[in-house]
Amino acid sequence: MKRFIVFEGIDASGKETQAKLLSSFLSNKGFEVMLTHEPIYDEPIGKVIKSNLEKKISLASQTVAMLYAADRHEHYQKIKKALAEGKIVISDRYKYSNMAYQGANGVDPKWIQEIEKYSLDPDIIFYIRVRPESAMKRRKEKDLYEENIDFQKKVFDIYESLSKKYKFITIDGERSIDEIHKEILEYFD
Ligand code: ADP
Numbered sequence: 001m002k003r004f005i006v007f008e009g010i011d012a013s014g015k016e017t018q019a020k021l022l023s024s025f026l027s028n029k030g031f032e033v034m035l036t037h038e039p040i041y042d043e044p045i046g047k048v049i050k051s052n053l054e055k056k057i058s059l060a061s062q063t064v065a066m067l068y069a070a071d072r073h074e075h076y077q078k079i080k081k082a083l084a085e086g087k088i089v090i091s092d093r094y095k096y097s098n099m100a101y102q103g104a105n106g107v108d109p110k111w112i113q114e115i116e117k118y119s120l121d122p123d124i125i126f127y128i129r130v131r132p133e134s135a136m137k138r139r140k141e142k143d144l145y146e147e148n149i150d151f152q153k154k155v156f157d158i159y160e161s162l163s164k165k166y167k168f169i170t171i172d173g174e175r176s177i178d179e180i181h182k183e184i185l186e187y188f189d
Contacts, residue, residue: 002123002187003083006094008162009128010155012135013173014180018128019092021181026088026188034082037092038068038075045071061105068098069115076119095119096162104154126184127168132156134174 005022007015016037023035040046049067051057059067072095079089095116103109132152163170171183 001088003088004079004122004124005088005090006096006122006125007090007092007128008094008096008100008125008159008168009130009173010100010132010135010152010159012138013128013130014177015092015128017177018126018171018180018184019090021177022184022188023090025181025185026090032085032087034079034087034089035092036075036079036089038094038097039071040075043071043074045074061102061107064105065098065102065107065112066115068102069095069112069119072098072116072119091122094122094125096125096159096166096168099162100155100158103158104151109158121166124187125166125168127159127163127170128173128180129159129163129170130173 007019009015019035019037023033026033039049041050045067048057048059049064049071052059052064052067075091079091082089098116099109099112102112132149132155136149136152162168169187171180173180
C-alpha cells in the first residue's frame, strides 16, 4: 500500500479536487487519512510566504525558496508522525513545487534540491498534467504567480522535466474530474 501520496502540477490543474476525491475513497475503505496541503499559510513561516504572494512584502526568490523549504520541513515532521501512527498521508503539493516555482523564478535547481533533501521522498507522486492555457481558463482570482501565463509556462516546463527525474505518475488532467479520479484509483488495488 502506498502511504505517502503527493499531488503536483501547475495552479488550477486539479490537485485539490483529486486529492479530496482520493482521500474520501481511502477513508471509505476504512483507512485513516491525513489530507494536507503546502504551504501551511496559518503557520509562522507560511504567513510570511502568504504576505509575499499577496505582494504585501517583496522577498528575493532565494529567500522565498528557503522559506518554502523551511515550511515544508516543519510540515514533514507532522507527516512523519502521521505515517508512524499508521495513517495514509495525501499532500497537495510537496518539495517539487519549490523546484518548479522557484526554479521558474531563476533559483538554481541544484541548490533547491540541496535545501529540500531532509524532507524525504513520497511513495507516489501524481503529476496532474494540464497545459497553462487550459489551467488559466479555470480560475478567476489569481495570485502573484497565477496571473502570469509566461511564468506558468516556465513552471510547466520544469514540471515536465521533474516528471522524468523523479518518476512522477503523469495523469492527463484535461479530462473530466471523474475520468481522472478513476485512473488514479488504478494505483490503489
Ligand atoms: P489546484 O488544486 O491544482 O489549484 P483545483 O482542484 O483547486 O486545482 O481546481 C481548480 C479549478 O478547476 C476548480 O474550480 C475546479 O473545480 C476545476 N477543475 C478541477 N478539475 C477539473 C477538470 N478535470 N476539468 C475542469 N475543471 C476542473
